[in-house]
Amino acid sequence: MTTYTPPAAPAPSPGCSPWGGADAHPLSPRNSEVSALEQRGYIIGKKVGQGTYATVHVAEYVDAAANRKMRLACKIFDKDRAPFDFLDRFFPRELEILTKIENPHIIQVHSILQRGPRRGPRVFIFMSLAENGDLLDYVKSNGEVAESRAKVWFHQICRGTEYLHTKDIAHRDLKCENVLLSRNFNCKLTDFGFARYCSDLTPTGLCETFCGSAAYAAPEVVGGTPYNPKLADVWSLGVILYAMLNATMPFNDSNRRKLLSDQMAGNWQFSSRVEYSVSAIAKSLVARILEPSVANRISLKDILDHDWLRSCKEHHPPPNVAAAEGVDSKHRVASPKTLSEDKPSSSATGSMVTPTPTAQTGHLLQRTDGTSVSGAGMSTSKAFSTFGKPQQGTPGGIFSQPEALVPAPTPALVAKCQVRRVEDQ
Numbered sequence: 001m002t003t004y005t006p007p008a009a010p011a012p013s014p015g016c017s018p019w020g021g022a023d024a025h026p027l028s029p030r031n032s033e034v035s036a037l038e039q040r041g042y043i044i045g046k047k048v049g050q051g052t053y054a055t056v057h058v059a060e061y062v063d064a065a066a067n068r069k070m071r072l073a074c075k076i077f078d079k080d081r082a083p084f085d086f087l088d089r090f091f092p093r094e095l096e097i098l099t100k101i102e103n104p105h106i107i108q109v110h111s112i113l114q115r116g117p118r119r120g121p122r123v124f125i126f127m128s129l130a131e132n133g134d135l136l137d138y139v140k141s142n143g144e145v146a147e148s149r150a151k152v153w154f155h156q157i158c159r160g161t162e163y164l165h166t167k168d169i170a171h172r173d174l175k176c177e178n179v180l181l182s183r184n185f186n187c188k189l190t191d192f193g194f195a196r197y198c199s200d201l202t203p204t205g206l207c208e209t210f211c212g213s214a215a216y217a218a219p220e221v222v223g224g225t226p227y228n229p230k231l232a233d234v235w236s237l238g239v240i241l242y243a244m245l246n247a248t249m250p251f252n253d254s255n256r257r258k259l260l261s262d263q264m265a266g267n268w269q270f271s272s273r274v275e276y277s278v279s280a281i282a283k284s285l286v287a288r289i290l291e292p293s294v295a296n297r298i299s300l301k302d303i304l305d306h307d308w309l310r311s312c313k314e315h316h317p318p319p320n321v322a323a324a325e326g327v328d329s330k331h332r333v334a335s336p337k338t339l340s341e342d343k344p345s346s347s348a349t350g351s352m353v354t355p356t357p358t359a360q361t362g363h364l365l366q367r368t369d370g371t372s373v374s375g376a377g378m379s380t381s382k383a384f385s386t387f388g389k390p391q392q393g394t395p396g397g398i399f400s401q402p403e404a405l406v407p408a409p410t411p412a413l414v415a416k417c418q419v420r421r422v423e424d425q
Contacts, residue, residue, distance in 0.1 A: 033115060033122070040113070042126065044074055053081040059126060061110065072110055073129045079121040094192050097169060098125075105160030107180055107190040130188065132181035135244070139176065139365060144274055145244040147282055153179075154241050155312040156187040158304055161233055164189075165300060168198045170207075170229030174236035175216040176243055177367060198229060207232075215239065215253045219263040219292045222256060231294050234303070238289030245278050246271040248363045250290065264292045281308045 037044060041062045049056030059074040079087055098109045110126040132138070135153070139145060145153065157179055164171055171178075172194040180188045194211045201207060206226035218235035220227040242250045250268035253259045262268065268290065270278060285308045291297040303309065 036115065037113070037124070042074075042113075042124075044076075053078055058129065061126070070110075071129050072126045075125045075127065077123045077125065079123065090193060093196060095123075095125075097192050097195050097197075101164065101167065101169070101192075103160055103163040105156045105187060105189060106163065107188040127190075128182075128188075130180035130190075131183040132185055134177050135179040135181065135187070135240070136176035136365065136367060138181060139243060139247050144247045144271075147245065147278055150241065150244040151282075151309065151312055153187050153244065154237075155304075155309050157189065157240060158237060158300060158309070160187070160189040161237060162300055162304065164195070165230050165233070169195055170198055171195050171233055171236075172207075172229055173212045173216075174233055174240065175213050176240055176365070179240065196229070201229075202226070212236075214256060214259065215249055215251070218294075219260055220294060222260045222263065228294060230300070231297055234289060234297060234300055237300075237303070238286055241289065242268075242286050243365055245282065245286070246274055248365050250363070252363055263290075266290070266292065279308070284308075 034044070041064065043060045043062065045058040045060060047055050047057050054075055054077045057074045057076065059072045061070040061072055062068075063070070077091075079091075082091065095112060098112065102108075107130070108128040110128065111124075112126070113124045114122065157174075161171065161174065171189065171192065173191060174189070178189060178191040180190050182188055196207075196209075198205070204226065205228065207229045208226050210221055210224060210227075212221060212232075214222060216236040216239045218227065218232040221232050239250060248271055251259055251262050266287075270283060270286075285298075285303070285306050288298040288306075289303065298306075
């Protein structure tokens with residue numbers, strides 16, 4: 001089995017770090033972890049995100065053999081602070097999924113390292129760094145996305161989702177915050193805290209664990225009924241498309257009961273600012289996606305075959321797009337490696353949950369987790385959605401009483417150089 005985990009490299013001095021000084025060793029006083037990371041070529045830089053159980057840092061990987069460096073984002077998760085149910089169910093699932101997905105439209109994981117259960121509770125997840133932040137920040141800063149650009153971006157987002165679905169994985173928390181923009185302004189899906197395999201669902205093929213962000217959740221999820229997670233993903237895609245074209249949200253989610261009522265009644269419309277500038281065919285696609293009836297909602301396959309996206313076929317990134325943005329498609333993250341001063345060994349996998357939505361003001365486009373964003377384009381703190389099995393037909397379901405579970409601050413960008421393949425030891 002192969003892994004992204006790079007070969008040991010001489011520990012670079014703090015002066016070699018672009019962050020230098022104290023920022024070069026923000027993990028102190030756990031110098032043994034710092035030393036072990038540096039032996040593998042990693043320097044952890046300043047903290048740019050803070051959550052209940054995780055922090056996000058900028059990082060640097062030094063490939064001494066190739067004499068090159070790579071800027072990354074590192075999410076440091078502390079298992080000692082997480083609830084048992086999360087560690088038992090969600091964290092293992094997320095890490096397992098991260099080791100099995102590889103697509104130009106999904107954020108690249110560089111490596112997953114930990115010291116082992118007896119030597120430290122922290123897990124280091126190194127990911128590519130999204131220089132241009134996330135889609136929400138882009139829309140909030142620039143307003144409505146031009147239809148021509150929205151078409152290309154939506155096509156990329158759908159392709160990433162299609163890839164997950166072909167792997168029998170439902171994302172279950174698709175939203176503007178979880179779409180990152182690479183240095184070339186290509187879309188990358190991130191945050192698989194609520195993702196799950198569909199093959200291990202109930203015999204009906206429906207999910208009974210309700211999770212995600214209410215503003216993007218399908219009516220069947222908001223209503224607390226068992227749901228098809230892939231069709232729920234489709235609804236979320238429709239909200240993302242609407243948000244790009246309008247720079248607002250289609251529904252006000254400050255009241256869950258009214259949210260469900262508006263969803264079921266199709267009580268939404270395009271903003272007056274774009275009513276005449278957005279094409280009728282684009283509007284028709286949004287309407288077919290935001291269809292409250294699961295039986296009548298357009299499928300992801302039909303979205304990709306829709307006339308509005310047909311002209312996007314030629315813009316679909318070729319197979320070498322990953323290499324063009326610094327991602328080596330030949331390499332894949334295997335199971336998390338034990339971080340130690342000597343030879344690494346395999347360790348158990350784990351997973352992360354995504355955030356809990358908070359009430360929005362009107363139809364404003366804003367973060368569903370209500371947090372600020374760092375200059376590195378990462379979500380800093382996320383209060384996670386509650387999850388469970390609400391009584392059928394209860395509006396709001398899990399969204400009624402938000403509980404903090406574990407934040408998954410969104411890391412970012414596509415790496416600028418490739419990582420050598422090494423064999424598991």
